[in-house]
Amino acid sequence: MHLLQVSDLSKAEIEALIARALDFKQAKTYPTYPQVSVINVFYEKSTRTHLSFALAQQNLGCKTLDLNPERSAEGKGEAMLDTLSTVHAMGVHLAVMRHAEDDIFDAILPHIPSTLSLINAGSGKRAHPTQALLDMMTMFELGLEPKNLKIAVVGDVLHSRVAHSFSTICGIMGVGELVFAAPDVWLPEAMPYGQVTTEVKAALKDADIVMALRVQKERMVDGKHQNLEAYCITEDALSLASPNVHVLHPGPMNRGIEIDSAVADGPKSCILEQVTNGVYMRMAVLEHLIKASHAASV
Ligand code: CP
Numbered sequence: 372m373h374l375l376q377v378s379d380l381s382k383a384e385i386e387a388l389i390a391r392a393l394d395f396k397q398a399k400t401y402p403t404y405p406q407v408s409v410i411n412v413f414y415e416k417s418t419r420t421h422l423s424f425a426l427a428q429q430n431l432g433c434k435t436l437d438l439n440p441e442r443s444a445e446g447k448g449e450a451m452l453d454t455l456s457t458v459h460a461m462g463v464h465l466a467v468m469r470h471a472e473d474d475i476f477d478a479i480l481p482h483i484p485s486t487l488s489l490i491n492a493g494s495g496k497r498a499h500p501t502q503a504l505l506d507m508m509t510m511f512e513l514g515l516e517p518k519n520l521k522i523a524v525v526g527d528v529l530h531s532r533v534a535h536s537f538s539t540i541c542g543i544m545g546v547g548e549l550v551f552a553a554p555d556v557w558l559p560e561a562m563p564y565g566q567v568t569t570e571v572k573a574a575l576k577d578a579d580i581v582m583a584l585r586v587q588k589e590r591m592v593d594g595k596h597q598n599l600e601a602y603c604i605t606e607d608a609l610s611l612a613s614p615n616v617h618v619l620h621p622g623p624m625n626r627g628i629e630i631d632s633a634v635a636d637g638p639k640s641c642i643l644e645q646v647t648n649g650v651y652m653r654m655a656v657l658e659h660l661i662k663a664s665h666a667a668s669v
Pocket of ligand 1 (some may be wrong): 415418502622623
């Protein structure tokens with residue numbers, strides 16, 4: 372069993388993962404899975420996802436390994452599939468992987484050992500399922516009912532895997548109104564769920580949740596850079612939203628570009644709570660896969 376995209380999960384499974392993650396957040400002790408070995412393989416930079424997965428693995432008593440592709444035998448020409456088969460032969464049951472290519476998991480899935488489970492820790496512009504789960508968890512924890520929400524997602528939508536997975540999870544969970552706002556060069560024609568617009572003020576109007584997205588310079592192969600000033604989440608911009616608005620940002624933040632420090636550090640910000648929730652959601656995801664897969668029986 373793998374977790375490669377949000378659509379791998381049903382609404383009931385997402386609700387169960389959120390409930391389990393919230394349980395973990397309250398708990399003083401956790402169940403342990405010392406027989407399970409997990410490897411983290413990050414082909415792209417990460418702070419939050421990488422470290423929260425490592426901490427989640429340690430909290431669950433797993434054996435946790437880290438493979439830095441730049442320092443591994445891949446630097447001597449070994450293929451990624453051979454790397455995965457090699458660590459599996461050492462007894463690794465779960466691999467948490469981040470990669471720059473959108474379709475990397477489609478490409479490798481038919482060729483990996485059948486008893487190796489994969490978790491997508493972010494693939495290209497396409498998917499970041501555990502981020503979407505922790506974002507939904509953060510909204511649930513605030514006591515918000517998805518069907519009653521208006522959510523505005525503002526920034527570089529086109530290059531954002533967070534936006535795509537968030538759109539999918541909002542569709543599954545039945546979010547009332549979801550609007551993605553960006554300058555036209557950073558706006559896809561459509562999203563899996565929700566509307567797209569360049570009209571940021573209309574998107575922000577009466578929003579219950581505002582999510583700011585980072586300008587993803589590393590994915591801009593077309594050179595269409597854009598001034599994001601009109602789309603920066605400032606206190607002025609936020610005054611259009613509901614008085615009870617909550618602000619999310621998946622991180623890392625570019626302060627003063629897509630979000631003002633006064634908002635990022637202000638009372639409406641849930642950004643560090645998202646980071647905290649990431650540890651507990653990743654514990655829930657790991658446990659879900661351990662119980663559902665070969666790893667439970669070794
Ligand atoms: N949100 C997120 O994926 O952050 P990192 O790149 O630091 O993991």
